[in-house]
Amino acid sequence: MAERRSKQKVDGPRLAALEVLKAVRVDEAYTNLVLPGVLAQHGLSGRDAAFVTELVSGTIRRQATYDAVLAACIDRPLAKVEAKVLDALRLGTHQLLSMRVPAHAAISTTVDLVRARVGAGAAGFANAVLRKVSARDLDGWVAAVAPDPATDPRGHAVVAFSHPAWVVEELARAVGEAELPALLAADNEPPRVTLVARPGRATREELPGEPTPWSPHGVVLEGGDPGAVPAVAEGRAGVQDEGSQLVAEVAAAAAVEGRDERWLDLCAGPGGKSALLAALAAGRGARLVAGERQAHRARLVARNLRGAAGVAGVLTADGTRPPFRAGTFDRVLVDAPCTGLGALRRRPEARWRRRPADLTDLTRLQRALVDSALDLVRPGGAVLYATCSPVLAETADVVRDVLGARDDVRLEDASCLLPHVPDTAGPLEGTLQLWPHRHGTDAMFLALLRRT
Numbered sequence: 399m400a401e402r403r404s405k406q407k408v409d410g411p412r413l414a415a416l417e418v419l420k421a422v423r424v425d426e427a428y429t430n431l432v433l434p435g436v437l438a439q440h441g442l443s444g445r446d447a448a449f450v451t452e453l454v455s456g457t458i459r460r461q462a463t464y465d466a467v468l469a470a471c472i473d474r475p476l477a478k479v480e481a482k483v484l485d486a487l488r489l490g491t492h493q494l495l496s497m498r499v500p501a502h503a504a505i506s507t508t509v510d511l512v513r514a515r516v517g518a519g520a521a522g523f524a525n526a527v528l529r530k531v532s533a534r535d536l537d538g539w540v541a542a543v544a545p546d547p548a549t550d551p552r553g554h555a556v557v558a559f560s561h562p563a564w565v566v567e568e569l570a571r572a573v574g575e576a577e578l579p580a581l582l583a584a585d586n587e588p589p590r591v592t593l594v595a596r597p598g599r600a601t602r603e604e605l606p607g608e609p610t611p612w613s614p615h616g617v618v619l620e621g622g623d624p625g626a627v628p629a630v631a632e633g634r635a636g637v638q639d640e641g642s643q644l645v646a647e648v649a650a651a652a653a654v655e656g657r658d659e660r661w662l663d664l665c666a667g668p669g670g671k672s673a674l675l676a677a678l679a680a681g682r683g684a685r686l687v688a689g690e691r692q693a694h695r696a697r698l699v700a701r702n703l704r705g706a707a708g709v710a711g712v713l714t715a716d717g718t719r720p721p722f723r724a725g726t727f728d729r730v731l732v733d734a735p736c737t738g739l740g741a742l743r744r745r746p747e748a749r750w751r752r753r754p755a756d757l758t759d760l761t762r763l764q765r766a767l768v769d770s771a772l773d774l775v776r777p778g779g780a781v782l783y784a785t786c787s788p789v790l791a792e793t794a795d796v797v798r799d800v801l802g803a804r805d806d807v808r809l810e811d812a813s814c815l816l817p818h819v820p821d822t823a824g825p826l827e828g829t830l831q832l833w834p835h836r837h838g839t840d841a842m843f844l845a846l847l848r849r850t
C-alpha cells in the first residue's frame with residue numbers, strides 16, 4: 399500500500415527522464431533515438447515532451463559539471479553511489495542549477511522519484527544532497543569546484559564547460575584559445591530546430607518560423623513538433639541544421655568545367671544533404687546518385703528521397719570500393735564519417751562516448767573516401783570534402799595528406815561560394831569552417847578539391 403502511494407506521487411516527465419538516462423548509461427542508447435519511444439510510452443507530448451528533452455539532454459551535456467558539484471556534496475566517491483540514485487541526483491541538479499524549476503519542486507520530485515525507484519533510505523540521502531546543491535547557483539558552484547582558470551585553464555574548462563579533457567584540447571587547437579570558452583559554452587546550448595525547404599518542392603515562405611540568416615532554404619522553427627508541419631510530413635521539407643544546408647549549397651555551387659549532369663553523394667546516410675542536393679540537381683537538369691555503406695542507413699536515404707526529382711539511384715556501397723568506373727561523376731560530395739565533435743549540441747552523449755583512439759580509424763577512412771571520390775570525378779570536376787568536426791586531424795591533415803599523395807588534384811578557394819557568411823576561414827587557405835558560437839550552426843568543415 400505504502401509502495402503504491404509512493405509510486406502515485408512520481409512525476410511522469412521526471413520518471414521518463416530517468417528511464418532515458420538509464421538507457422543511455424546501460425544500453426549505450428542515443429538520446430535522440432530513445433527519447434521518442436519513452437515519451438510515447440508515458441503519453442507525453444507538447445510542453446511535457448519539451449521539458450523531458452531539455453531535462454535529459456542538459457543533464458547529459460553538463461554531467462562533468464554536475465558530478466563535480468555532487469562530489470562536493472557527498473562524503474563518499476560518486477562511484478559508490480547507486481547508479482539509479484546518481485542518475486536522479488544529476489537530474490535534480492540540472493533542474494536546480496540550469497532550469498527554471500523552483501528549488502522545492504526540483505528537490506521534492508527527485509526525492510519522490512528515488513523513494514519510488516530505490517527506497518526510503520535513498521530518498522533521505524537524495525534530499526540531503528540536493529539541499530546542499532541548492533545552496534549555490536551554477537556560477538557559484540563552478541567557482542567553488544572547478545580548478546583555478548589562472549593556473550589550470552584546461553582543468554577549469556573540463557569542469558566549467560563539461561567536456562572531456564582531450565576534447566577540450568582538440569577544440570582549443572582548432573578554434574584557438576581566445577574563442578575556446580565561447581565554443582564550449584555554445585556546445586552546451588540546446589540547438590534551435592531548423593527546417594529546410596527543398597527547392598522545387600517547398601518554399602521557405604510556407605514553413606513556420608524566421609528565415610535562417612545564412613541558408614536561403616531554411617527557417618528556424620519557433621517551437622512545436624516539426625513532424626506536424628505539412629511540408630515536413632510530406633517530405634518536401636525536412637529538419638536540417640543550417641550548416642548542413644550550407645554544405646549541400648556549396649557542393650552544388652562549386653564551378654565545374656563542362657558537363658554537369660552526374661552528381662554523387664558518397665556517404666549519404668541518412669540522406670539530409672542528399673535530399674537538398676537532389677532538389678538542387680533537379681532544378682539544373684542533373685541527377686544525383688546517393689551511396690551509403692550501411693544498408694539500414696541507405697534505406698533511410700531512400701525514404702528521405704521518396705518523391706524527389708533529380709535522383710538517379712540510391713545504393714548500399716562502400717565508398718572506398720565503389721561500383722562505378724573512374725571519372726563517372728561531375729561533382730561528388732564526401733560528407734565523411736567523423737568524430738562529430740562539431741555537433742555536440744545535438745548529440746548530448748557524444749562527447750562522453752568518443753575516444754581519442756577513434757581518430758586513427760576515422761582519419762584513415764576519411765583519406766580513403768576522399769581518394770576514392772577523386773578517382774570517381776572526371777578531370778575538371780569538383781569534390782567537396784565535409785566533416786561535422788573541426789578537429790584538425792580530420793580536416794586540415796586529411797586534405798594536406800591527400801594533396802601530398804596525388805598530383806591530379808588542386809585545393810580551391812571555397813570562400814567565394816559563401817560570400818555572405820562572415821568569418822568562415824578554415825585551417826587551410828581556401829577551406830571553410832563554420833562554428834556554433836559564430837554562426838549558430840554545427841561546426842562544419844568544407845574543402846573544395848578540383849580534379850585536374
Ligand SMILES: C[S@@+](CC[C@H](N)C(=O)[O-])C[C@H]1O[C@@H](n2cnc3c(N)ncnc32)[C@H](O)[C@@H]1O
Pocket residue numbers: 642664665666667668669670671672689690691692695715716717718733734735736
Ligand atoms: C556524416 S554521415 C553522412 C550524413 C549525410 N550526408 C546527411 O546529411 O544525412 C556519414 C555516413 O557515412 C557512412 N559511411 C561510413 N563508412 C562509409 C563508407 N566506407 N562508404 C560509404 N559510406 C560510409 C556512415 O554510415 C554515415 O551514414
